[in-house]
Amino acid sequence: MTSFTVxxxxxxxxxxxxxxxxAIGFALTYNIGGFFNMAHGAxxxxxxxxxxxxxxxxxxxxxxxxxxxxxxxxxxxxVAHSAVFRRLALSEAPSTVFFxxxxxxxxxxxxxxxxxxxxxxxxxxxxxxxxxxxxxARVTDIQVYILALSFALLLALVVFFHMTNIxxxxxxxxxxxxxxxxxxxxxxxVMFWVFVLGxxxxxxxxxxxxxxxxxxxxxxxxxxxxxxxASIMGGVGSFIGPVVGAFLLGxxxxxxxxxxxxxxxATVVFSILILFFFLRPVGLFGVRR
Amino acid sequence: xxxxxxxxxxxxxxxxxxxxGLNLLLGYTGIISVMQASxxxxxxxxxxxxxxxxxxxxxxxxxxxxxxxxLTGFIVGAAITRLQGDxxxxxxxxxxxxxxxxxxxxxxxxxxxxxxxGIPAAFETKEAWLVFVAALAVAALLxxxxxxxxxxxxxxxxxxxxxxxxxxLGRSTQRTKTTVFTLSAFLAGxxxxxxxxxxxxxxxxxxxxxxxxxxxxxxxxxxxxxxVGPILGAxxxxxxxxxxxxxxxxxxTAAPLRQVLFGLLIIVAMLFRxxxxxxxxxxxx
Amino acid sequence: MKLAIEQLTRRFDGIDALIDVSCTxxxxxxxxxxxxxxxxxxxxxxxxxxxTEADRGDIFLGDKRLxxxxxxxxxxxxxxxxxxxxxxxxGLTVLENLIMADATEREGLMSAVLRGEGVAxxxxxxxxMEHLEYLGMAAYRDTxxxxxxxxxxxxxxxxxxxxxxxxxxxxxxxxxxxxxxEMTQIAVKVIEGLRSKGKAIVLVEHNxxxxxxxxxxxxxxxxxxxxxxxxxxEVFQDLEIQAIFLGGxxxxxxxxx
Ligand SMILES: Nc1ncnc2c1ncn2[C@@H]1O[C@H](COP(=O)(O)OP(=O)(O)OP(=O)(O)O)[C@@H](O)[C@H]1O
Ligand SMILES: [Mg+2]
Numbered sequence: 001m002t003s004f005t006v007x008x009x010x011x012x013x014x015x016x017x018x019x020x021x022x023a024i025g026f027a028l029t030y031n032i033g034g035f036f037n038m039a040h041g042a043x044x045x046x047x048x049x050x051x052x053x054x055x056x057x058x059x060x061x062x063x064x065x066x067x068x069x070x071x072x073x074x075x076x077x078x079v080a081h082s083a084v085f086r087r088l089a090l091s092e093a094p095s096t097v098f099f100x101x102x103x104x105x106x107x108x109x110x111x112x113x114x115x116x117x118x119x120x121x122x123x124x125x126x127x128x129x130x131x132x133x134x135x136x137a138r139v140t141d142i143q144v145y146i147l148a149l150s151f152a153l154l155l156a157l158v159v160f161f162h163m164t165n166i167x168x169x170x171x172x173x174x175x176x177x178x179x180x181x182x183x184x185x186x187x188x189x190v191m192f193w194v195f196v197l198g199x200x201x202x203x204x205x206x207x208x209x210x211x212x213x214x215x216x217x218x219x220x221x222x223x224x225x226x227x228x229x230a231s232i233m234g235g236v237g238s239f240i241g242p243v244v245g246a247f248l249l250g251x252x253x254x255x256x257x258x259x260x261x262x263x264x265x266a267t268v269v270f271s272i273l274i275l276f277f278f279l280r281p282v283g284l285f286g287v288r289r
Numbered sequence: 290x291x292x293x294x295x296x297x298x299x300x301x302x303x304x305x306x307x308x309x310g311l312n313l314l315l316g317y318t319g320i321i322s323v324m325q326a327s328x329x330x331x332x333x334x335x336x337x338x339x340x341x342x343x344x345x346x347x348x349x350x351x352x353x354x355x356x357x358x359x360l361t362g363f364i365v366g367a368a369i370t371r372l373q374g375d376x377x378x379x380x381x382x383x384x385x386x387x388x389x390x391x392x393x394x395x396x397x398x399x400x401x402x403x404x405x406x407g408i409p410a411a412f413e414t415k416e417a418w419l420v421f422v423a424a425l426a427v428a429a430l431l432x433x434x435x436x437x438x439x440x441x442x443x444x445x446x447x448x449x450x451x452x453x454x455x456x457x458l459g460r461s462t463q464r465t466k467t468t469v470f471t472l473s474a475f476l477a478g479x480x481x482x483x484x485x486x487x488x489x490x491x492x493x494x495x496x497x498x499x500x501x502x503x504x505x506x507x508x509x510x511x512x513x514x515x516x517v518g519p520i521l522g523a524x525x526x527x528x529x530x531x532x533x534x535x536x537x538x539x540x541x542t543a544a545p546l547r548q549v550l551f552g553l554l555i556i557v558a559m560l561f562r563x564x565x566x567x568x569x570x571x572x573x574x
Numbered sequence: 575m576k577l578a579i580e581q582l583t584r585r586f587d588g589i590d591a592l593i594d595v596s597c598t599x600x601x602x603x604x605x606x607x608x609x610x611x612x613x614x615x616x617x618x619x620x621x622x623x624x625x626t627e628a629d630r631g632d633i634f635l636g637d638k639r640l641x642x643x644x645x646x647x648x649x650x651x652x653x654x655x656x657x658x659x660x661x662x663x664x665g666l667t668v669l670e671n672l673i674m675a676d677a678t679e680r681e682g683l684m685s686a687v688l689r690g691e692g693v694a695x696x697x698x699x700x701x702x703m704e705h706l707e708y709l710g711m712a713a714y715r716d717t718x719x720x721x722x723x724x725x726x727x728x729x730x731x732x733x734x735x736x737x738x739x740x741x742x743x744x745x746x747x748x749x750x751x752x753x754x755x756e757m758t759q760i761a762v763k764v765i766e767g768l769r770s771k772g773k774a775i776v777l778v779e780h781n782x783x784x785x786x787x788x789x790x791x792x793x794x795x796x797x798x799x800x801x802x803x804x805x806x807x808e809v810f811q812d813l814e815i816q817a818i819f820l821g822g823x824x825x826x827x828x829x830x831x
Contacts, residue, residue: 036375084556093559096321099375100509101559107502108552114545217545221498225386228379267390270383277372277380432687439686440673440695443666447674450663457623458674459649460681468683 003136008254010137014212016250017150019230021205023242024157025077025198026227030236031174032187032194033089035098039080040202041224042109047073047203048215049113052124066149066204073203077195080105085195086188106220114217124210146208153201154243161239166193171239202227222266229273295415299487301520301527302422303480308507308519309429310476315505316513317442318469319449321378323501324365327388328474330496332358332481334392334399337408337491347411347486354482355475362474363467370466373452385498392493404492411486418487425483426520429476434516445469446514499548506551509558526551575636575652575742576600577622577774582631584617590798591617595631597793597803601742604765604775606789606806608782610818613795615778616658619745622776623655624648635743654741656734658748658778660727664720668711668730671719672702675737698737705733709760724752732764744768744775750784762788782810782819794818 022044029037050072054065084101129140161167172180173190181187206223209215226249227242234245249269256268307329314320336354339345345353369380392399399405412418436442444465448455452462485491503526511522529550533543577599584592592614599605607615620626622633624645633640640648654675662671676698685692706712709729714722719730728749735744746765750758762784769775779785785792786806794802794809796818802809809815 036379084560087560095375096319097559099321099378100505101556103502103505104552104555104559106552107499108549108556110499111545111548111550111552114548115542118541119545218499225382229383232379261394263394264390267387270387273383274369274380277369277376436683436686440681441683441686443670443674444681446665447663447670450665451661453625453645454661454663455674456645457625457649457655459646461644461646472683 006135007137008251008258010134010139010143011254012247012251014143014147014250015253016247017147017154018205018208018212019226019246019249020154020243021150021201021208022223022227023230023234023246025194025202026224027231027236027242028170028174028194028198030231032170032177032191033085033098035095035102036228037085037102038099038221038224039084039102039105039109040198040227041220041222042080042106043073043076043199044202044206044223045109045113045215045217045220046076046206047199048206048210048219049117050203051207052117052122052210052215055124062145066207069203069207070200071203073206074196074200076109076203077199078192080199081192081195086191089188089191106224110217110220113220117217119217121214121216122210123214124207142211146212149204150208153204157197157201160197166190170194174239226269229269232273233276292415295419297527297531299415299418299422301524302419302426303484303487304504304507304523304527305426305520306422306429306483307477307480308504308511308523309426309433309516310473310480311504311508312511312513312515312519313433313436313445313469313473313476315508316515316518317436317445317449318466319374320370320466320470321375321505322381322470322473323378323498323505324381324385324388325473325477325504326496326498326500327385328358328362328477329481329484329500330388330392330491330493331361331474332478333485333491333496334405334481335478336482337405337485338398340409340486341405341407347409350486351411351479351482354485355478358478358481359471359475362477363471366467366470366474367463370463370470382498385501389493389497392496399493402492404490405485406490408485408489408491410489411483422483422487425479430516430520432476433519437514437516502555503551506555510554575774576634577743577776578634579618579622580632580634582618582621582633583629584614584621584626585629592621592628592795593798595795595798595800597800599743599774599776601774602769602772603790604769604777604788606785606792607776607778607795608780608785608792608819609795609801612797614798615795616747618795619655619747619776619778622648622743622745623653652740652742653745654735654738654743655745656731656747656749658751660724660731660752662719662722662727662730664718666719667716668706668719668722669699669702669715671730672705672733672737673698675734676701702733702737705736709733725754725757728753728761729757732761735768736764742773744773745778746775747778748780749777750779750781758784786810 022040026037026040029035029040047069051065051069054060054068060068084105085098088098088101125142129142131138131140161171169185169190170193172185173187177187206215209219209223230245230249231242232245233248234243235241252272253265253269256265260268307325311322311325314322332354335357336350339350339353340347365384369377372380393401412421444460448460448462448465455462507522507526508519510525511518511520530547533547538546579595579597582592582595595618597605607618609615617626621628622640624640624643628641635651635653638651640651663674666674680692680694703712703715706715709732711726711729711733714726719727722730732749749765750761753761765775765777765788777789789806791804792806792809793800794815801818802812802815
């Protein structure tokens with residue numbers, strides 16, 4: 001392998017692992033709640049800015065900042081669930097109403113963050129991070145940290161889904177809602193945990209994106225759109241799908257910037273999404289009529 | 290002071306026209322589109338470029354912008370309206386990002402973030418502008434009212450309620466949705482042209498997905514599937530935004546606060562009054 | 575026009591909804607389809623109307639092939655249907671729901687802009703009112719469909735079928751469900767009237783009295799298989815067929831409703 005290939009794969013892994021953290025919660029909410037949750041971008045933002053405050057205002061170390069991000073986002077997820085989505089679910093609102101409400105949450109949070117920090121881009125890690133070379137590819141220490149922690153989290157999630165009671169319940173509901181209800185699983189209770197966990201993962205991802213790149217209030221919407229592309233490419237319906245989609249997206253994105261000018265990155269990604277819709281109008285996971 | 294009030298009325302008129310198009314989509318047909326501001330941008334750029342680069346007169350630029358945006362809407366609509374409900378909404382999100390990228394990065398044509406300054410104003414006085422914009426908004430209102438009472442309007446509402454039943458009764462839902470997409474793009478293009486020639490400067494920041502969300506707010510607050518709803522919604526949203534400035538807040542604080550407010554308004558509307566102020570229709574399955 | 579269904583087969587993840595089912599219906603004939611829950615009756619109608627794809631088999635209306643066509647094209651060839659759970663445009667009024675069943679050509683955007691109320695629209699409204707009066711629903715003409723009871727929705731669906739004068743093939747999915755005896759009689763009369771106009775009718779029906787009374791032939795489905803096809807009086811003589819309807823015995827399987 002040439003060092004170019006190694007570098008490309010390395011970068012794709014890093015990008016993909018962060019996207020996976022965002023995509024999992026987004027896909028689970030769709031699976032179980034039946035709606036596309038734009039508010040997932042809001043918890044991402046709160047995680048990112050929470051982490052920023054922890055690092056730069058409170059002067060915490062990185063491990064503590066990760067916890068702060070997860071906590072901020074997890075709390076926000078709980079609030080969004082109990083104040084808005086649970087009520088909508090109780091009144092049996094259609095998915096359109098969920099979708100528009102989640103959009104409302106996203107822009108309200110975006111505005112809140114902008115009130116505090118302005119619309120400017122903020123940099124979490126000024127100055128170059130120390131780096132090492134790995135088969136000819138340059139990897140910064142931060143990237144190693146991000147990669148290791150993301151994979152640890154993904155692994156922990158697998159364990160959670162298979163070993164814990166709540167994890168098994170989540171899988172059961174996602175698999176067959178009616179059957180799960182019939183055996184006495186509370187869908188609303190499961191939804192609560194989906195919001196907590198999905199939001200925490202997205203929050204940590206927010207911090208990672210801030211450390212690796214930059215953050216601005218608009219990043220929340222970008223993150224949720226990326227999660228959506230990953231989920232749809234991989235298949236919202238399965239557990240592994242969004243993760244696979246996230247790594248695929250990371251690869252496409254890193255490949256795209258070597259071919260196209262980087263400011264067209266979003267255009268490339270969304271063109272691929274739309275192409276996907278053309279080839280499979282109901283998405284990869286669509287059911288045949 | 291009267292100048293300022295007239296300015297507000299003109300801005301409300303432009304937004305009302307724009308929201309009227311979105312009302313046809315969201316209120317009547319049940320299509321959530323987050324790219325209405327992109328089509329507005331297409332109209333604004335076409336008009337601005339024709340007038341400032343080629344010296345075309347306003348009436349011609351205005352007509353070209355409306356038709357150009359309608360054509361764009363037609364192509365997009367034909368491509369994406371086979372998708373259902375929330376998937377359609379997601380794709381319009383993606384398209385909004387793509388259109389923004391084009392406005393922002395196609396430097397040779399749009400000048401990117403620098404924007405296009407010095408667009409010739411169509412009218413000399415605020416009074417003339419006000420008359421023109423009011424006429425436009427009223428024309429849009431009459432159009433929607435006429436559609437509302439027509440078999441075409443009934444078809445839109447039927448497609449909104451149950452696409453499968455509509456198809457079993459012989460209607461092509463895709464064709465219906467494409468025509469309404471085209472029509473709403475036409476209105477967006479007209480509004481975009483007026484905006485460009487009124488403000489005399491455009492840049493990509495006016496044509497973001499977030500701007501489209503403001504438009505959604507107008508339609509939702511004003512009331513879906515009500516012809517006067519978008520005018521009330523546009524008035525409400527513009528006046529709320531202005532009153533924040535009146536409260537003495539600097540722009541840097543007012544802008545994000547406005548966003549918070551719109552977000553909360555949307556949430557509250559969805560929780561307590563999904564049919565909006567005037568609406569006869571609440572979103573449902 | 576004659577409907578011919580040939581060896582229709584459809585499987586839903588592991589469940590055979592239809593296996594090699596063939597049948598025909600002529601103009602002016604009523605074919606009833608009977609069978610326990612989940613035997614594939616609705617699936618058959620869904621495939622004929624283009625809402626569900628078949629795995630295998632073919633369908634002809636006259637000399638036109640229906641398989642592979644979109645629902646709106648099938649409708650345009652003269653196929654109308656009703657649904658097991660009455661299906662209306664819930665945001666439209668009762669009158670509007672009926673008019674939606676009428677011709678489509680005046681729904682253009684241009685005629686809306688140029689004010690195209692016109693004679694056709696007026697005549698459709700008059701026809702719709704006649705049907706509503708016959709069905710005892712005239713008082714509800716301006717009521718939103720969402721506000722109706724199940725029985726009222728059923729009546730509006732019947733009215734919609736009456737509006738579809740051009741349809742040559744009618745597919746009715748349990749049109750008498752949730753109707754009281756009096757309304758059931760009216761429904762039966764409506765269906766007989768449609769037959770006398772020369773339409774081919776497929777009638778999915780749980781009420782075996784209705785089947786005996788009205789159907790020219792009955793096809794019995796069980797677990798996706800065709801078990802019998804013939805005159806109702808003869809078919810229901812068969813002990814095996816009777817067993818299917820008497821709680822199913824050995825043929826029972828998990829009902830999905
Ligand atoms: N979309 C679907 N996905 C999976 N299985 C389906 C689907 N539609 C129907 N089935 C299954 O196919 C079988 C036949 O269903 P169908 O609705 O045609 O039965 P039916 O005879 O109309 O029953 P009923 O009398 O209850 O209306 C059932 O087992 C049903 O569960
Ligand atoms: Mg059935």
